[in-house]
Amino acid sequence: QKEVEQDPGPLSVPEGAIVSLNCTYSNSAFQYFMWYRQYSRKGPELLMYTYSSGNKEDGRFTAQVDKSSKYISLFIRDSQPSDSATYLCAFSSGSARQLTFGSGTQLTVLP
Amino acid sequence: NAGVTQTPKFQVLKTGQSMTLQCAQDMNHEYMSWYRQDPGMGLRLIHYSVGAGITDQGEVPNGYNVSRSTTEDFPLRLLSAAPSQTSVYFCASSYSYSGQGAAQHFGDGTRLSIL
Numbered sequence: 001q002k003e004v005e006q007d008p009g010p011l012s013v014p015e016g017a018i019v020s021l022n023c024t025y026s027n028s029a030f031q032y033f034m035w036y037r038q039y040s041r042k043g044p045e046l047l048m049y050t051y052s053s054g055n056k057e058d059g060r061f062t063a064q065v066d067k068s069s070k071y072i073s074l075f076i077r078d079s080q081p082s083d084s085a086t087y088l089c090a091f092s093s094g095s096a097r098q099l100t101f102g103s104g105t106q107l108t109v110l111p
Numbered sequence: 112n113a114g115v116t117q118t119p120k121f122q123v124l125k126t127g128q129s130m131t132l133q134c135a136q137d138m139n140h141e142y143m144s145w146y147r148q149d150p151g152m153g154l155r156l157i158h159y160s161v162g163a164g165i166t167d168q169g170e171v172p173n174g175y176n177v178s179r180s181t182t183e184d185f186p187l188r189l190l191s192a193a194p195s196q197t198s199v200y201f202c203a204s205s206y207s208y209s210g211q212g213a214a215q216h217f218g219d220g221t222r223l224s225i226l
Contacts, residue, residue, distance in 0.1 A: 008151065034214055043115070043201050043217030044154070088153065094209045097161060098144070098169060103153035 003027055006089055006102030015111050019076040023089035023102045026070060030100075032092040033065050035074045038104065039085045047087075048074065079109045113137050117202050117218035124192045124225050132187040132221050134202030142205045143185040144169070144215070145177065147198040154201065160185055161208060192225045199223070 006023045013019055021035075032051055036044035048063040050056045050072075056063045062075040076083055089102040118133045136143065144159035146169075156169030160179040174196060176188040185204075189196060200221045206212035 006153075032213060041219070043203075043219045044215075045217065046214045049214050092209065092213045094213075097142075097167065097208045098156050098159060099213060099215065101154040103151060 004089065004091060004100055004102045007105055008103055010106040010108060012108045012110060013079055015079060015081060015109055017079050017109070019079050019083070019107060019109075021074040021076075021087050021089075021105050021107070023072050024070055025072070025091055025100075027091065027093065027100070028070075029093035030091040031094050033063070033072050034090040034092075034099070035061075035063055036088040036090060036101075037085045038088060044088055081109050081111050084108045115202055115204055115216050115218035117200075117221050119221060120219070121222045122224070124189075124223065126192060126194060126225060128192050130189050130192065132189075132200055132202075132223075134185045134187065134218060135183050136185075136202075136204040136216070137183065138204060138206075138216065139182060140204035140206055140216070141182065142208045142213070142215075143179065144203050145175070145185070145187045146201045146203065147171065147196075148201060148220075149198050157187065157200075159208075189223075194225045197223060197225045 035048040037047045038044040053067045060077045064073040086104040088104045091100045115136045141162045145157040146154040158177040160166045203215040203217045205215045
């Protein structure tokens with residue numbers, strides 16, 4: 001079993017839709033949970049950061065962590081064509097000297 | 112504020128050639144790392160450094176060397192290029208390797224083709 005599983009998509013939605021992106025993980029030591037957004041031919045940029053279980057909201061974006069189910073989600077409300085990108089989940093245990101990334105979900109928001 | 116700067120942006124090499132990918136950051140970050148990104152495989156860690164003079168191997172270190180003589184710079188050397196090293200290479204830096212400080216800042220990548 002892979003340490004992190006992320007549906008690669010591609011996912012295509014109409015403008016204004018609510019988007020749900022998900023990752024599952026198997027490492028119980030993960031305590032820090034991140035979402036990165038990567039536009040075509042660019043480096044990933046940090047979108048959301050959460051610690052432990054719960055929700056965190058930032059504008060149209062909500063990150064959700066369920067440690068009991070080893071499942072994290074990113075919700076995008078009122079999606080815009082500018083949200084079209086690849087979204088990567090990332091995890092850190094705090095003690096390991098590296099992040100573990102999902103393989104990314106490619107999202108297209110159609111005008 | 113430039114953040115993380117990678118050069119060159121594109122490079123084509125022949126099998127067996129060597130080259131150095133440059134990475135510089137101006138955020139005074141202690142932690143720097145190199146990843147390669149291949150379709151369907153996400154980001155895989157090649158080497159990382161937790162400070163000047165300290166480097167360690169990541170998940171896929173074979174065929175690559177690194178050194179860290181200053182806080183700002185973290186070059187990646189391909190010793191003898193192979194077609195399997197065709198990839199997009201990203202350099203990243205962060206304040207630390209744990210907690211919220213581990214959130215990494217990425218450069219825009221070097222697209223490398225080995226013929």
